[in-house]
Amino acid sequence: MIKILRYTEYLYVAVALFSIYRIYTDWNMDRQNAYLFVFFAIVSIAMFFFRRNYRKKFERRNRDNQK
Template sequence: MIKILRYTEYLYLAVAIISIYKIATLWSIDPKETYIFIFFAVVSIAMFLFRRRYRKRFEQRKKDNQQ
């Protein structure tokens, strides 16, 4: 289960990186089109941080219960 949580963290990070790349490439062409990618990047980074914190809490709780 913890491996799945770790993979979802990096999935959100990948979405953020792709969104940031699209922002960089589209900004000079049409800044209005980049707003959706800015939203995706911000939400993806926030979800990455939230999932990482949740996974670490889950691991700590599992470790405490085993002791």
């Protein structure tokens, strides 16, 4: 279960990188679409840190319960 949580963290990083790429390519041609990808990039980065914090808390709780 912990490994799945670790992989989903990096899925958010991949979405953020793709969004940043789309922002870079669409900025001059379709500004409205670029703003949508700015939103996706910000949310993806925030979700990465949220999920990482949640996973570490979960690991600490499991480690403390096993002692």
